Amino acid sequence: MKRRANAIIRTNTTIPFLLIALIILSFGYERSDMEKPEWGPSTPVNEVLWAIGEEKPLHAVEDVDPKKVERGKELVKKGTTEWPDGSKSGRISKFYTCNDCHNLVKEDPDLSISDPEARLDFAMNNDIPFLQGTTLYGVVNRETWYNGDYVEKYGELAVDARDTLENAIQLCATECAQGRPLNDREMEAMIHYFHEISITLRDIGIGIERIQELEKMATEDQRMSDAIKDLKERYLSGSPATFLEPLDLEAREMGEKGDADKGRFIYENSCQHCHLPGKGITRYTLDKSVLTFRELEGHFEDWKNRSIYQIIRYGTSPRLGYRPYMPHYTKERMSDRQIEHLAAYIRQKAQ
Amino acid sequence: MRMRISIAIPFLTLFLLADPLSSSWLFSQSGEEGEEDEVLPFTTFKTTRLNNSHSAETLLKGDMDFRVVHRFGDIASGSGGFQTLYGIDEARDIRIAVEYGMTEDFMLGFGRMKGAGPVRGIYEGFLKYRLLRQSDAFPFTVTLLTSAGGSVMDKSEDPTSPAHFEKWQHRFMYFHQAMLATRISDRLSLQLMPSYSHRNLVAHDDKNSVYGMGIGGTLNLNKQWGIVGEYHFIYPRDRKILGATTYDPMSIGVEIETGGHVFHVNISNSGGIGGNQYLPYTISNPLDGEFRFGFTISRLFQL
Numbered sequence: 001m002k003r004r005a006n007a008i009i010r011t012n013t014t015i016p017f018l019l020i021a022l023i024i025l026s027f028g029y030e031r032s033d034m035e036k037p038e039w040g041p042s043t044p045v046n047e048v049l050w051a052i053g054e055e056k057p058l059h060a061v062e063d064v065d066p067k068k069v070e071r072g073k074e075l076v077k078k079g080t081t082e083w084p085d086g087s088k089s090g091r092i093s094k095f096y097t098c099n100d101c102h103n104l105v106k107e108d109p110d111l112s113i114s115d116p117e118a119r120l121d122f123a124m125n126n127d128i129p130f131l132q133g134t135t136l137y138g139v140v141n142r143e144t145w146y147n148g149d150y151v152e153k154y155g156e157l158a159v160d161a162r163d164t165l166e167n168a169i170q171l172c173a174t175e176c177a178q179g180r181p182l183n184d185r186e187m188e189a190m191i192h193y194f195h196e197i198s199i200t201l202r203d204i205g206i207g208i209e210r211i212q213e214l215e216k217m218a219t220e221d222q223r224m225s226d227a228i229k230d231l232k233e234r235y236l237s238g239s240p241a242t243f244l245e246p247l248d249l250e251a252r253e254m255g256e257k258g259d260a261d262k263g264r265f266i267y268e269n270s271c272q273h274c275h276l277p278g279k280g281i282t283r284y285t286l287d288k289s290v291l292t293f294r295e296l297e298g299h300f301e302d303w304k305n306r307s308i309y310q311i312i313r314y315g316t317s318p319r320l321g322y323r324p325y326m327p328h329y330t331k332e333r334m335s336d337r338q339i340e341h342l343a344a345y346i347r348q349k350a351q
Numbered sequence: 352m353r354m355r356i357s358i359a360i361p362f363l364t365l366f367l368l369a370d371p372l373s374s375s376w377l378f379s380q381s382g383e384e385g386e387e388d389e390v391l392p393f394t395t396f397k398t399t400r401l402n403n404s405h406s407a408e409t410l411l412k413g414d415m416d417f418r419v420v421h422r423f424g425d426i427a428s429g430s431g432g433f434q435t436l437y438g439i440d441e442a443r444d445i446r447i448a449v450e451y452g453m454t455e456d457f458m459l460g461f462g463r464m465k466g467a468g469p470v471r472g473i474y475e476g477f478l479k480y481r482l483l484r485q486s487d488a489f490p491f492t493v494t495l496l497t498s499a500g501g502s503v504m505d506k507s508e509d510p511t512s513p514a515h516f517e518k519w520q521h522r523f524m525y526f527h528q529a530m531l532a533t534r535i536s537d538r539l540s541l542q543l544m545p546s547y548s549h550r551n552l553v554a555h556d557d558k559n560s561v562y563g564m565g566i567g568g569t570l571n572l573n574k575q576w577g578i579v580g581e582y583h584f585i586y587p588r589d590r591k592i593l594g595a596t597t598y599d600p601m602s603i604g605v606e607i608e609t610g611g612h613v614f615h616v617n618i619s620n621s622g623g624i625g626g627n628q629y630l631p632y633t634i635s636n637p638l639d640g641e642f643r644f645g646f647t648i649s650r651l652f653q654l
Contacts (some may be wrong), residue, residue: 094413094653277394278455280411283612283651287394289537295574324653 037218039211041202045141045231048201051218054228059140059165064195072193075186076104076136079179089186093179095324100274100281101133101176106203111138111235114332120262129269130334132315132327133176134239138199140165140191141235148241149330165191178323204234242331246303246310247339254300255343263345266338274326282324293350300343308346312339395485395492395534395542398649399450399458401567401581402602402617403629404544407494407532409481410452415652416460420446420624420645422467427640438643443467443622448475451654456481466502467622468632469513469554469592470524475500475625477526485534494530499523500627511593513554521552526626528565541568546583548630554593561631562586569606579604579617583630592634600633604645615647 037051050056067084074081076098079091098104108114109122114134123130139145145168146158154161154175161171169190170181182190201211217224255263267286275286286292299306305316315328396406399416410416424441425431431438448462461476477498485492502522507514516522525548532542544565553559567581582601590597604617620637621629624645635641 278411280413285394289574291537291571291574 037215039201039215041206041208041211042200043211044195044198044200045204045235046195046198048214048218049228049231052214052224052227054232057140057143057165059191059194061192061195064192068189068192069196070193071186072189072191073196075182075190076193081186081189083185089183091179092173092182092186093177095179096177096281098136098172098177101131101327103128103131103135104137104197105135106137106199107135111199111204112233114236114240116332116335116338120265120338123269124262124265129273130266131270131273132329132333134333136194137197138203138235139197140194141199142238144238146171146241147238149243150241152243165194176327178318178325199235204231206231206234240332243328244313244331244336246307246313247336249301251336252300252309253340253343255297255340255345255347258337258340258342258344260341260344260348262338263341263343263348266334266342267345270329270334271342282326288349290350293346296346297350308342309339312342395532395540396569397577397606397608398613398615399479400615400647401542401569401579402604402615402619402645403600403621403624404542404546404565404567404581404583404626405479405494405496405528405530406567407481407492407530407542409456409458409479409494410450410651412452412455413654414452415654416450417650417652418446418448418450418462419648420444420448421647422619422622422624422645423643425635425641425643426618427642428635431640431643443643444624444628446624456484464500464624464628466504466628467624468628470502470504470550471514472504473500473502473524473625473627475627485532490533492530492532494532496526496528496530496626498526498626500526500625511555513550513552513557513592516552524548524550524627526630528626538571539568541566542581544583546626546630548627550627550631553631556591556593557631558587558590561590563600563630575608577606577608579606579615585630585633590631592632595634596636597631598633598636600629601637602645612651613649615649617645618642619645 039048046060050060050062071081071083075089075092079093079097080089082088105126105128107123107128108119110118120130142165144162145165146154146161151158154171157171157175161168166187169187173179174181206214214227217227271286274281275284277285277287286296295306296308300309301307303310305311311326312329312334315326318325394408396408398406399408399410400406421442422444424435424438424443426437430441435441442465444465444467446462446464448460450458450460450462452458457478457480459476459478461474464473464475465471466473475498477496479494479496481492481494483489483491483493500523502514502516504514506516509515526546528544528546530542530544532540534540542565544563544567546563546565548561548563549559551559563583563585565581565583567579569577569579571577580603583599585597585599598620600619600621602617602619602621604615607614619629620635620642621633622635622643623629623632
């Protein structure tokens with residue numbers, strides 16, 4: 001009996017010990033497997049930030065679904081899409097699609113600043129449009145939207161749209177594009193697409209060695225404040241927006257000193273992005289006939305919509321019976337110097 | 352009275368709809384983002400019309416054009432002059448129509464005309480298709496038009512009248528036109544337009560089929576203002592309508608682009624609007640002061 005009792009005691013202590021050891025080991029095994037990231041230059045910055053302890057935003061999507069990405073991409077580029085069940089989304093706006101005002105690719109050489117001069121050079125080297133809206137590339141990396149002076153334009157509407165991407169998208173769809181709000185399915189698809197075109201480690205100049213260091217940090221499962229700060233300082237958390245008045249008449253160079261080559265690029269990739277005959281975005285078309293250039297040059301000194309100095313800074317507003325309008329360029333999206341480049345090109349072609 | 356029944360003619364041209372050739376392929380330039388970056392290099396005319404005739408342009412896809420076209424009375428003939436404010440008191444013809452761009456190269460329209468000839472109350476539909484578009488590689492825009500109309504006016508009891516509709520088919524009329532247009536310079540665009548009109552019922556001294564060779568164009572004075580003119584040489588030459596002499600239709604007008612919308616004013620010796628009226632029923636001699644003001648209001652909607 002005694003020996004038997006000892007045996008029972010031994011059994012009772014061994015089994016729980018083994019069980020606990022097994023649980024600990026299995027837990028450890030899982031942990032090390034989950035946190036062994038394999039990152040590279042094309043890894044989204046968000047994935048790294050979230051792995052090293054940065055808090056996820058409301059719009060965060062960890063597993064991007066390629067099918068939703070495709071639907072979202074169509075919504076952005078065409079304003080409509082067909083769903084797997086055969087149903088079709090009606091156009092978000094009958095006037096515009098997102099890419100009428102926003103690029104979908106990286107448009108700044110240095111993502112930590114918003115410099116129109118550097119952006120124009122980058123656009124000319126890479127042949128991308130030079131538009132009013134900030135690129136949607138990296139829109140999920142931002143923390144605020146409709147920044148700066150946009151509250152002047154949209155008032156209370158901009159307040160909600162500043163803090164969450166979904167609200168910003170809805171404001172863009174209903175006010176900027178003069179369309180309808182997105183439904184849940186459309187919003188989800190669009191957010192998935194935006195994660196597909198988010199900022200990568202390559203975009204912010206993170207080299208292989210640093211990537212390996214970040215991988216190591218992630219395995220240690222600690223909030224790496226310095227690393228997070230370092231990554232986030234390499235891109236803007238929101239696009240600054242400063243509204244400018246049209247230049248005074250005395251300040252307008254009327255195209256005398258601008259760079260006409262840059263002006264040609266602006267004409268083709270800003271003005272004609274919407275005003276090209278046949279594009280159908282606006283009824284006011286701008287071709288390259290001498291009559292058009294003379295018309296534009298003839299209004300240089302005006303304080304009216306037909307003056308490039310005025311229309312670029314003020315744009316137009318939707319009005320009863322005619323809702324499409326022209327968004328204006330902020331200081332950060334086109335500089336006064338660049339307006340002079342455009343004026344120089346117009347002046348040259350009007351001769 | 353000559354009669355011929357031919358209601359099938361316009362529908363033969365429906366083959367256009369099945370034509371797989373899209374003119375856009377010639378000139379599309381795919382950008383990095385794909386198919387929507389199509390570049391359209393030439394816009395020959397400002398609108399889908401010259402004065403009376405269609406131009407080689409079609410509406411953009413998804414655009415709906417609500418058009419009101421008006422022709423006043425004679426400016427300087429017996430019915431014109433100061434008493435009628437040079438014809439402004441009279442509405443010789445009115446057309447109210449809705450037109451729509453189905454694709455970038457295909458549009459259709461439906462409208463109603465008061466009618467200025469012996470046949471009134473005309474409902475008319477048309478199809479218009481741009482076959483080729485001018486580019487650096489090809490110097491012309493080629494567009495085809497086919498239309499059919501029918502009168503809903505009361506049957507005339509006069510057996511010599513073109514409105515003495517014994518059969519329902521007598522109420523119909525057809526018009527086909529090819530437009531060969533070219534933009535010669537920033538200022539000047541020209542268009543050649545062979546036309547064919549067939550009315551199922553005509554007066555005894557008239558001909559059912561009337562042919563026209565038209566030439567027209569626009570001269571842009573600046574970005575806003577342009578002068579539009581057109582002239583049609585009509586065959587057969589010796590045709591009369593109940594004794595009235597027929598004349599070649601001609602017109603000259605001004606078009607004003609006002610921030611995307613085009614307002615159009617013209618003077619024309621033809622009273623009727625639409626191919627089946629201006630081509631066969633122009634019986635006004637401009638040398639006798641029988642020409643009149645007309646205007647077009649066009650409002651485009653994006654659908």
